[in-house]
Amino acid sequence: MEPVSAALPEKINFSGVGKTFFVRGTEVQALQPIDLAVRAREFVALVGPSGCGKSTLLNLVAGLLQPSEGSVTYDGKPVQGLNFRVGYMTQKDTLLPWRSAADNIGVSLELHCRSVSKAERAERIAAMVDLVGLSGFENHFPGELSGGMRKRVALARTLIYEPETLLMDEPFGALDAQLKLVMQDQLQRITQDRKMTVLFVTHDLGEAIAIGDRVVVFSGRPGRIRAIRDVTLPRPRDVFRMRFSEEFSRLHEELWDELKDEVVKGTDI
Numbered sequence: 558m559e560p561v562s563a564a565l566p567e568k569i570n571f572s573g574v575g576k577t578f579f580v581r582g583t584e585v586q587a588l589q590p591i592d593l594a595v596r597a598r599e600f601v602a603l604v605g606p607s608g609c610g611k612s613t614l615l616n617l618v619a620g621l622l623q624p625s626e627g628s629v630t631y632d633g634k635p636v637q638g639l640n641f642r643v644g645y646m647t648q649k650d651t652l653l654p655w656r657s658a659a660d661n662i663g664v665s666l667e668l669h670c671r672s673v674s675k676a677e678r679a680e681r682i683a684a685m686v687d688l689v690g691l692s693g694f695e696n697h698f699p700g701e702l703s704g705g706m707r708k709r710v711a712l713a714r715t716l717i718y719e720p721e722t723l724l725m726d727e728p729f730g731a732l733d734a735q736l737k738l739v740m741q742d743q744l745q746r747i748t749q750d751r752k753m754t755v756l757f758v759t760h761d762l763g764e765a766i767a768i769g770d771r772v773v774v775f776s777g778r779p780g781r782i783r784a785i786r787d788v789t790l791p792r793p794r795d796v797f798r799m800r801f802s803e804e805f806s807r808l809h810e811e812l813w814d815e816l817k818d819e820v821v822k823g824t825d826i
């Protein structure tokens with residue numbers, strides 16, 4: 558597969574973007590002004606300590622929040638109101654417990670794409686169930702699914718309306734190490750095939766290097782960009798074996814040095 562070309566157009570641009578919240582009379586600066594440009598079809602992984610503004614950053618791209626300073630643009634235009642070009646897998650699992658896996662997957666089509674007929678909806682749900690490996694479990698309710706299966710339902714629900722960009726907030730955080738690798742592998746395949754742009758938040762530096770084209774390390778709150786590195790390992794990647802490559806070890810060591818300081822600062826140990 559060809560690498561992401563520097564010639565591809567810019568998809569998302571953060572220019573001097575800062576965010577301050579006011580909570581019951583107290584100011585909380587979540588993000589210091591940051592600059593970051595994400596190209597079309599690029600997979601950018603964001604890592605940083607808890608509370609450094611990673612979810613805030615995704616909320617700004619989704620149009621759920623407005624910056625306190627600077628501007629966020631999508632395809633060159635400021636994000637104003639909800640950004641329907643992006644699919645958002647939020648940090649909290651928001652599956653509807655009273656709907657089956659299939660009906661959860663179809664919910665975004667029902668809400669956003671009213672022109673899609675019932676028959677087409679059923680067809681697209683079936684294709685999604687197949688794509689994320691949930692065959693046989695489509696009629697199960699969320700409470701009857703494992704954590705990994707619930708994540709697959711959430712991923713399918715986000716992909717079904719074919720967004721060109723994916724925002725993912727710690728999607729695999731709660732999964733065991735083996736399942737994480739399987740999900741990373743599937744995600745890489747799906748986003749490459751569909752030529753998607755991805756902003757992927759994770760606490761796991763190894764995961765960020767394994768699937769990112771670029772890794773951005775944030776400082777503790779208020780978040781600012783502490784380091785950015787390209788990952789030039791070719792795709793498709795073997796997310797398991799690449800951990801033994803020289804480039805992976807070098808990047809892991811370099812970026813861990815940056816991240817470690819920030820994580821230590823945020824603890825009382």
Ligand SMILES: Nc1ncnc2c1ncn2[C@@H]1O[C@H](COP(=O)(O)OP(=O)(O)OP(=O)(O)O)[C@@H](O)[C@H]1O
Nearest residue numbers: 578580585587606607608609610611612613614778
């Ligand atoms: N809607 C909000 N109202 C008030 N404060 C908020 C809001 N959203 C986030 N914050 C504050 O902004 C800071 C950054 O929060 P954010 O959720 O972006 O961090 P994060 O990097 O995603 O953390 P984590 O890794 O724990 O998910 C925190 O101090 C948080 O309390």
Ligand SMILES: [Mg+2]
Nearest residue numbers: 611612648726
């Ligand atoms: Mg978060």
